[in-house]
Amino acid sequence: MRTPLSLTAVALLAALPFVLSAGLLNASIQMLIAALFACAYSLLAGRAGMLSFGHAAYFGVGAFATVHAMNALGGSGLLPTPLLPLVGAVAGLAFGLVAGWFATQRSGTAFAMITLAIAELLHALAPQLKGWFGGESGVSSMRMPAWGLDFGSTTQVYYLTLAWVLISLAAMYFHSRTPLGRLTLALRENAHRLRFLGYDMHGLGVSAFALSAMFSGIAGGLQVISNESANYAVFDAGVSASVVLNCFIGGVGSFLGPALGAALMTFFGYSVSDQTQVWLLYQGTLFVLVMMFMPDGLTGLATATASLVRRHGLTAVLPLGMLWVVAALLLTSGAVFVIEMLQRLCSQDYRALALMSPTAPPVALFGRSWAPAVLSIWIVPAGLLAAGGLVAGCALRRLRGLAQKADQDAPAPVVPLAEQVSP
């Protein structure tokens, strides 16, 4: 990490409570937690190259351990409120050791299936064990004052979360610099060679797994401190899915990519949740698009753009970038129009309404009403999509032309796009 840049970022994050409203600050807490969770996940999936599809288990175990510690200790004694995420960390680590010992028996696909099964096992078991997981209603608790702080305001919770997230990120960054961290990377890159060199593969796998689970547990603990409750819904497959999506949308090639992806996705999820009911569809579609066209994620896209600028100069790349932005905007608005229209047309209310009236009733969308039966309505999204496709095609041609010109000028090596994340 470049020190001045990261210091500026920390200063900006620390200044947020002075400029944001309480609602946005709450969203920021969620963003920070999601970012930490995604980074913890990336330690395993990106760095060690082991895809886990059940990371909600470690998040949830951390959350429930924290909520029980909160209730049992009342924020006093050895573990005052600010230190409670430690409980989440220990629980995550312990559970991660056990689960990791099982899961890392196998690699690749079977590993992914085992992690999924462990998470589903917990998800199926949790509602039955009312004593531990509180059944449907979950377990709730109260933040107790400690160290002269009452933790009554969102601002204090925000600073607590921020501190824990920064400490955890720093620890993970430190881990990536240690020999253990380098070996974890080697586990992804060339496991065979590592074995020939005499390293304990299973032990290395378990260490990466357990550390990732530990940081996930911290994220779970922070979530509990922020919400003052935990419910077995944290074991839901959706939680595991969203961390995978966030992490790879951000890009696992860089250290902060997953964190940025998670923060971005959580922010969008928060800001559009009033306007659309199908946010998850957009998130999933974005993930599929990223997987197909930008295997390095959004940060990979930024890196590729930067290297294009370096090679061809800003003047050559800028119009190209503008074209891509225009194309993306056109395509997105066309797709959003179609999806939102369909969502309203297929909703239960609308169907009931349509059954009663002889003609298709109008649909309210984007501040005006549209008559879905009129064909010309659909010209709007069709036009948007077609225009977007045209601009995208044009931009693609220009990009190819640029690459060709560069090849003629100087046979430079091709930008290694697929090199970073080929797992």
Add this chain to the structure above:
Amino acid sequence: MDWLAFSLLNGIIYGLLLFMVSAGLTLIFGMMGVLNFAHASFYMLGAYFAYSLQGIVGFVPALVGATLLAGLVGAGVERWFLRRVHRYGHAHELLLTFGLSFVIAETIKLFFGNYPVDYRIPRSLDVSAFMLGNQQYPAYRLLMGVVALVMFGLIYLLLTRTRVGIVVRSAIYKPRMVEALGHNVQRVFMGVFGVGAALAGLAGAVAGAFYTTSPNMALEVGVMVFVVVVVGGLGSLGGAMLASLLIGVLTSLAVGVDHSAADLLAFVGARGWAESVGGLLTLKLSSLAATLPFALMLLILLLRPSGLMGDKD
């Protein structure tokens, strides 16, 4: 003993159903090395396609239509999605299919809402086959088992007795060589992917009418199917059959057992202790039925990491 026969029969039929879904999955895995996360989504798509078609063309044509449509979607996924990312490696393909399963589930929610739809078997098929003790056994359940068995027989014959089967099997074994001999391996992959998806779609269309058809069905069955292929051994058809039946019978029997670990401990006089501990020890086996397959999987991994009939990897 009626109860036992009843549960066994239910378990076997549920196992056959699981096998129908997992057969395609394990076949695709054996051939392309990709575990298709979206495979259970084809199961769900089959059910929803059949539900939508049922009102228009009737039940049996709807089953056929749903099977074909699911197969087409599967072939499309292979052609336009998986093939594109093949060069980035297996993990990337796994992630892509994961994303697709997410998108398919959300799309279904978009069109049909996030609740079960009213997809039922037609009245003419809703009859009892025979009496078992004093309970009627639904004929439709038997029909599901028969469909699965017939499909298994057809696939088996196709793979072992026809020219196409030879090409497919050799493409699984040595794709490069088959390509060098002038066969279009890409098309074989697409075909197998499509057939696997169609099988899952048929299973969904048949089972969706009997169980519930909801946007969650892909996840519920999907997780179980993954357990099946891991327990059976990745890429092994026989293993998938064995594991499906095992898990089907196990869960079906467990649902009917009204005892807990505390009852077992009572034999050694430790009932009081078990009840004071509570938690897992006092839970009835019936409420643990959903977790048993996972426990079985962990056990298998401990004892035989490559699965019941898998090769050593």
